[in-house]
Amino acid sequence: MRTIIFRSVAPYLTSLMVLFSLFVLLRGHNEPGGGFIGGLIAASAFAIYGIACGVSPVRRAMYFHPMAIAGFGLFVAAMAGLASLFVGVPFMTGLWVEPEFFGVTLALSTPMVFDIGVYLVVVGSITSIALALEEREDD
Amino acid sequence: MAGAASPHADLASAMVLQPVAAADWLVVAPVVIPIVFGAALLMFRKETQQHMVVSIIAFALLLLADAALLWRVIEHGPIVMTMGRWLPPFGITFQADVLGAGLATVAGLVAFAAVLFSFRDIDTTGRRYGFYTFFLLMMAGVHGAFLTGDIFNLYVWFEVLLISSFGLLVLGSEHEQIDGAVKYAFLNLVATTLFLIAVGLLYGAFGTLNMADLAGKIAAAKGQAPVMTLATLFLFAFAMKAAAFPVNFWLPASYHTPRIIVSALFAGLLTKVGIYALLRVLVMLFPVERDMLAIVIAWVAAFTMVLGILGALAQSDIRRAVGFVVVSGIGVMLAGLALGSELGLTAAILYALHSMIAMTAVYMLVGLMAEAGGSVSLHSLAGLYRAHPFMAALALVLFFAVAGLPPFSGVWPKVFVVKASLDVGAWWLAFAVLLTGLLTTITLGRVFALAFWRNHAEEPATMVPGDPITWKTYAPVVLLTAAVVFIGFYPQPVLDVAHAAARTILFSSGYVNAVLPAGGGA
Numbered sequence: 001m002r003t004i005i006f007r008s009v010a011p012y013l014t015s016l017m018v019l020f021s022l023f024v025l026l027r028g029h030n031e032p033g034g035g036f037i038g039g040l041i042a043a044s045a046f047a048i049y050g051i052a053c054g055v056s057p058v059r060r061a062m063y064f065h066p067m068a069i070a071g072f073g074l075f076v077a078a079m080a081g082l083a084s085l086f087v088g089v090p091f092m093t094g095l096w097v098e099p100e101f102f103g104v105t106l107a108l109s110t111p112m113v114f115d116i117g118v119y120l121v122v123v124g125s126i127t128s129i130a131l132a133l134e135e136r137e138d139d
Numbered sequence: 140m141a142g143a144a145s146p147h148a149d150l151a152s153a154m155v156l157q158p159v160a161a162a163d164w165l166v167v168a169p170v171v172i173p174i175v176f177g178a179a180l181l182m183f184r185k186e187t188q189q190h191m192v193v194s195i196i197a198f199a200l201l202l203l204a205d206a207a208l209l210w211r212v213i214e215h216g217p218i219v220m221t222m223g224r225w226l227p228p229f230g231i232t233f234q235a236d237v238l239g240a241g242l243a244t245v246a247g248l249v250a251f252a253a254v255l256f257s258f259r260d261i262d263t264t265g266r267r268y269g270f271y272t273f274f275l276l277m278m279a280g281v282h283g284a285f286l287t288g289d290i291f292n293l294y295v296w297f298e299v300l301l302i303s304s305f306g307l308l309v310l311g312s313e314h315e316q317i318d319g320a321v322k323y324a325f326l327n328l329v330a331t332t333l334f335l336i337a338v339g340l341l342y343g344a345f346g347t348l349n350m351a352d353l354a355g356k357i358a359a360a361k362g363q364a365p366v367m368t369l370a371t372l373f374l375f376a377f378a379m380k381a382a383a384f385p386v387n388f389w390l391p392a393s394y395h396t397p398r399i400i401v402s403a404l405f406a407g408l409l410t411k412v413g414i415y416a417l418l419r420v421l422v423m424l425f426p427v428e429r430d431m432l433a434i435v436i437a438w439v440a441a442f443t444m445v446l447g448i449l450g451a452l453a454q455s456d457i458r459r460a461v462g463f464v465v466v467s468g469i470g471v472m473l474a475g476l477a478l479g480s481e482l483g484l485t486a487a488i489l490y491a492l493h494s495m496i497a498m499t500a501v502y503m504l505v506g507l508m509a510e511a512g513g514s515v516s517l518h519s520l521a522g523l524y525r526a527h528p529f530m531a532a533l534a535l536v537l538f539f540a541v542a543g544l545p546p547f548s549g550v551w552p553k554v555f556v557v558k559a560s561l562d563v564g565a566w567w568l569a570f571a572v573l574l575t576g577l578l579t580t581i582t583l584g585r586v587f588a589l590a591f592w593r594n595h596a597e598e599p600a601t602m603v604p605g606d607p608i609t610w611k612t613y614a615p616v617v618l619l620t621a622a623v624v625f626i627g628f629y630p631q632p633v634l635d636v637a638h639a640a641a642r643t644i645l646f647s648s649g650y651v652n653a654v655l656p657a658g659g660g661a
Contacts, residue, residue: 071181071272078175088158091167091233093224 002052010052017045025119026112035115039122046123047130055135058127066128073120080113154224165211166218166235168204169243169282172197177275187266191258194271198247198254201278205247209240213639217653219288227288227654228349234288236650238488238640242415243285245492248622249407249499250278252615253400256503259612260400265310273310274404277303284412288654290424291338291348293416294331297380301327304409307401308393319396326389330379337372340365351654353424354647370428373420374436381413383473384443387466391450394465395458395515399506402458406465407499411491414472421476422484422644429479437477441571444470448578455517457505457586464501464541464582467575468494471556474568478559484641485634486555492633493548493626497540500619504534507616508590511608517589524591529613531591533620538583540623543576548626551634 021041028034050058062069081092089095096109150156176197180190212218212235221230235243254274261270280300287293308320342348344364345356360366375386382390390410394402421429429436447467454460468490475487505515511527512520524531540547553572560568626633643650 065184067184067269068182071178071184074178075175075182078171078178082171082175085161085164088161090155090159090220090222090224090230091164091171092222 006052010049014045014049017048018042021045021119025115028115029109029112035118036122039119040126042119042123043126043130046127047134050131050134055131058131062127066124066131068124070121070124070128073117073122073124075117076120077114077117080110080117083110083113153226153229155221155226155230159220162211163218163220165204165208166220166233166286169201169208169247169286170233170279172201172204173275173279173282176200177272177279180275181269181272184267184269184272187263190266190271194254194275197275198251198278201282202244202247202251205240205244205282208235209237209244209636212237212240213636217643217650219653221654228347228352231292232288232349232351232654233286234351234650234654235286236640236643236653237636238415238418238643239285241488241636241640242411242491242495243282245495246278246281246285246408246411249495249619250274250404252503252618253404253407253499255615255618256403256506256612257400260398260506261310265398268310269306270310273303273306276300277307277404277408281408281412285415288350289348290341290350290353290420293419294334294338297331297334297412297416300409300412301331304405307404308397310398310401313396316396319393322389323393326379326386330376330386333372333379334376337369337376340372341369344369349654350419350424351647351651354651355655357424358426366425367428367431370421370425370432373425374417374432377413377417377420378439378473379413381410381417381469381473382443382466383439383469384446384466385439387443387447387469390466391459391462394462395456399458399502399509402462403499403502403506406461406502407495410465410469411495414469414476414487414491417473417476418484418487418644422479423647423650429476433477433479436473437565437568440470440473440477441568442470443467443473444575445571445578448575448582451582452578452585457508457515457517457520457590458502460582460586461498461501461505464579465494465498467579468498468541470575471553471572474556474560474572475552477568478556478563478565480559480562481638481641481645482555482562483559484645485638486552486559488640489555489630489634489637490549490552492637493540493552493623496619496622496626497537497548500533500616500623501537501541503616503619504530504537507608507612508534512590517586520590521593522595525594527608530608531587533613533616534587534591536620536624538587540627542579542583544580546627548623548630550627551630 021038024033024041025035025038046058083095084091084093087095094109094111096107098105098107176193180193183189217234217236219232219234221227221232223230277300280296280303283296283299284293287296305320305324308323309316345353347353347356357366379386394405444467447463447470451460451463454463472487472490475483475490507530508523509515512523514520536547540549543549543553553576556572557569
């Protein structure tokens with residue numbers, strides 16, 4: 001798959017897809033999207049980069065091991081549930097803060113934090129699988 | 140944004156509005172603690188030096204949370220928490236009653252002992268492959284299954300523990316392990332799929348998945364829904380999980396392949412989750428159908444225990460033999476379930492608690508025997524009594540307990556099962572239990588006689604130069620054996636727990652009222 005066209009397009013495609021995955025993730029609360037599907041888009045972005053340029057550049061670019069990212073996601077998701085401990089409501093209750101930045105109301109919530117956790121779990125685990133499969137092909 | 144509470148909606152009809160006491164968090168703590176620590180260990184997978192300390196802290200916290208939960212449940216009655224503040228039956232309910240909390244506490248104890256034992260059994264490679272992460276996530280699954288009050292959520296926790304158990308099973312990636320794991324995975328996936336199908340049917344028929352809500356709706360169905368089909372499907376799916384005859388062959392085919400500590404955990408915990416699900420679903424949700432199925436369950440129970448122990452008798456590999464002993468113990472618990480009386484259920488729960496502790500300890504002991512003697516085959520293992528007299532003492536206590544001989548923990552549940560079967564005139568069931576006891580004594584007696592008493596035919600030429608076996612190695616086995624001895628000599632506290640647990644599933648109104656207070660809910 002190392003044609004010159006693919007190799008030149010892949011980095012741009014990857015960065016666009018990662019950006020789009022973030023958009024899908026953040027849109028997910030009230031519209032189609034969310035952490036799971038966003039994570040899948042990001043994981044396919046890394047997979048494409050891996051197919052085009054080899055696995056080690058992807059690993060270098062991600063810096064953290066994909067499984068560590070997945071672990072961090074699980075941790076974040078669990079912490080999003082635990083936040084409700086301090087407010088006296090049951091586990092996993094959605095809590096909202098709406099601070100204003102320069103006249104724009106920003107709705108931040110624990111479901112969003114949870115969704116970010118899901119996103120990271122999906123990115124980490126699927127990328128880890130995809131990279132392992134691609135590596136096997138190189139041998 | 141939708142999240143902000145709009146002022147004109149009547150929130151009281153959809154949400155829990157009274158504040159939740161911090162102590163109620165105990166009901167989710169045994170699930171959250173292992174998940175948080177498991178995630179943390181996954182992040183720092185390569186720092187294998189820290190894994191020991193972190194996992195000791197995690198499992199100590201888990202055991203503390205379990206014990207506190209049990210104490211609170213006994214003192215103040217069941218604790219209910221519905222996730223995300225939604226009112227049951229719409230939110231996912233977590234509910235701890237004496238049955239769930241009791242089993243969870245013993246699971247916590249077993250896990251704590253296992254983590255102490257694992258420092259010897261699991262090397263750096265095993266840690267880097269994520270042994271402790273898988274172990275913690277499996278414990279999250281086990282506790283979730285014990286504590287959830289929602290039947291679909293029960294399915295989810297089954298999946299969590301199943302997937303983590305795959306990871307534990309293939310930890311060394313040896314050929315034999317993959318072989319065992321494939322059998323284990325395939326048959327367990329069949330069982331979970333059946334479970335899922337049954338849950339789908341149940342939802343189609345009753346439109347709810349909350350167990351407390353279901354208990355009322357199923358009782359009121361009166362021929363409107365295929366409840367008998369549902370009960371049979373659940374029985375089949377959970378019996379497969381619990382390794383009951385004739386769907387038990389995945390267990391002896393896979394339990395001898397992984398690291399010994401993994402076998403110990405599986406033998407202690409996983410089949411008991413199946414038994415727990417059987418008790419919870421059949422006794423609490425389908426009491427009428429359980430009565431009709433009782434004779435089927437009783438025969439399954441009798442075959443499971445007798446054929447299980449005959450299988451053990453035929454093995455020369457100790458690890459395989461112990462796998463069959465686990466199966467035969469499942470039969471005793473099923474017998475208690477089949478009887479369905481207060482005494483029968485108490486016996487089943489008591490046996491489950493005993494078996495979690497005793498079978499884990501036996502597997503650990505087999506691991507030590509294999510290490511000391513360099514083999515797990517009864518043909519070559521010999522002379523352990525002279526080399527390790529303390530190990531022989533532990534073995535004797537544990538073998539007595541597993542065989543159901545006095546004065547150790549195995550005797551009480553067996554006495555109660557026999558009494559409960561004689562009460563209803565099922566003499567053949569009582570006979571099967573007693574016969575199993577005799578055959579277990581012979582099986583384990585044979586292991587003891589050959590491995591400990593027999594002298595080496597020739598001088599052991601090459602002993603494996605492993606780490607010397609010190610008191611640290613024995614500590615987890617001693618911890619569990621002490622529990623076995625304690626229950627044997629002073630069974631009253633554990634018996635009270637088992638009895639109260641039997642009553643909560645037999646008379647489910649307390650459970651239902653705790654979730655859906657006085658006419659509330661849908």
